[in-house]
Amino acid sequence: VCVCSISSSLLAGFTCTRVVTLTKARIPRLVRACRRRGRQRVILQETQLTCMYNLIKNETDVTSFNLYPPDVLLYYDYSLVPQANCKSYFQELAEADFSVFSTTLQFKRAELFTNARSCLGITGTGLSENNVMVLGNMCCTLDSSVIENSDPSILEKLKNCKDFTSQQVTAMETLLLSGNTTYGAPSTWNGQTLEDLEILPLYLTQPFYEKFDTVFNKECFLFFGISYFLGVLLIPDEECTSGAITQVTISDPTFPFDYTTAAQFNSCLSATTTRDNLAAITQAVDDTEYLRIVLDKLQEVGHWADQVKVLGPASRTATSEDISMWNITQIDTLSDLMNSANGEWDPTLVSSTTNSHLECGGH
Template sequence: MACTLEFSYIQNSDPLILEKLKNCEDLSDSQITAIQSLLLSGNTTYGKQKLPINKLSAFFTECNSESTTVSKITAATIADTSFPYGFNSMLFDLYLDIDVLQDNLAAITEKVVDTSLQNVILNKLNQIYPSGLNDDVLQLLGSTSRVASIDAISKWNITIIDTLSSLLDSNDGSWEPEKSKAIIMRYLNIDIHSLGSAEINIIGSYICTLDINVLENITAENLIMVLPQI
């Protein structure tokens, strides 16, 4: 579809459009002129370039050959041991389709540890679930959950204790106090939930982030059940 874009559209597009256009086999003179304009802006990953029209195709071909490991992300790409090597946040955002993310979320979050790429994952998930991520998604986030903002966490739908346990798993890294508090409160804001012995064991030291009025709701019975383990 990008290969049919007109001069004015290309010229006024985000420079990322070049990543689509460089795969086109036959560009018109007006399209090439628009591409030249974008290259001259200096705001592309190729730097500021001034190339004759007859060399532009060769330039794109060379760029393609230098980035053969960076292309549309598929299940096979994700399964490769080198994934996500070669992707910066811009390319990761460009080449990771939402449906691929949904179908391979666990595999992606297991391998992606760069925070800039993790932010891309969360941004895309927030587009899919504008009302907040649900239990099934939250349980697959792993360390990616740690880069979520307080605003995003405030929309998470933490309806079961398994999700709370998954999010607070220390193997995925520590939480900032305010974020851990927000997670726990999202769980407790559901009427049927309380700080029982199971919840206290899961929360661990993060219990210290909670307000006193929340802690006052812990029953003596539940506290006695967990005290020997503290």
């Protein structure tokens, strides 16, 4: 089974005892398959994450931080992170869920920030806009004094947090009440401000709400909050929610792991992208259902006859009707199509392929 076709819910059942039956080469691939974002994010617990790190820590690409789930990076032995490459480590760690730490390992949150300060050359109490961008979700772990003295852009990162201490809430309110944020002076706040702040008003207190007209009180915000969450969660299944597939996406070593269902792969892949990147796509994709989508996309555009020879494994999903439309004029094209490395042909289709060559003037 292609790991790219494994659902997020199945990957969430990852255990060390189950993966010992897999080949050594397949285990890192399975771990990399858990690097998914947005609605398809694979939710993993600390025991799973520490197990994953122990399984991949001796891999040659273990410091290619963009290949592995951000949550796994939380458990890296930081002494093994190349200092010349430490910034990229924290940039990838920025998407991790820092709330996953157990009480026993809670100390790692402060430890990671200490290491980040050293790596990024952070001095003083607050963070610059650039450092806020690099640290991302680590901002959820910061003390109130750091939040209060940081660039106001930290508020955008705090929108990703699952909870706050009362001190953190006070620090956010101090930032907002200063008027030096993108939300403007308190005297200008209105219902739109509440919507723009997303989840934060659910945690803010009286000093924040008393700056609004009475029509915009905390109870009123519940409406805005519910509307916001419904807007995020009720996305039609047929829409591409995993990100449009581009040349850059295809060149990523983890492609197509982020596209966990054939429906998402189909929605996010355009016909022109398929035509322009056919060879790269067919080299990366090995799931039959996905390969059939590739062939269907290709047939939506014209002027692709010259690419028949690079169909690779996708050719094995063709029907006799598909093959009858192929323009196989060269013997080397036929040879490429018959290459056994791309999988076995259905015996009933072999004659269709060779006949297509003969009908086009081949010998």
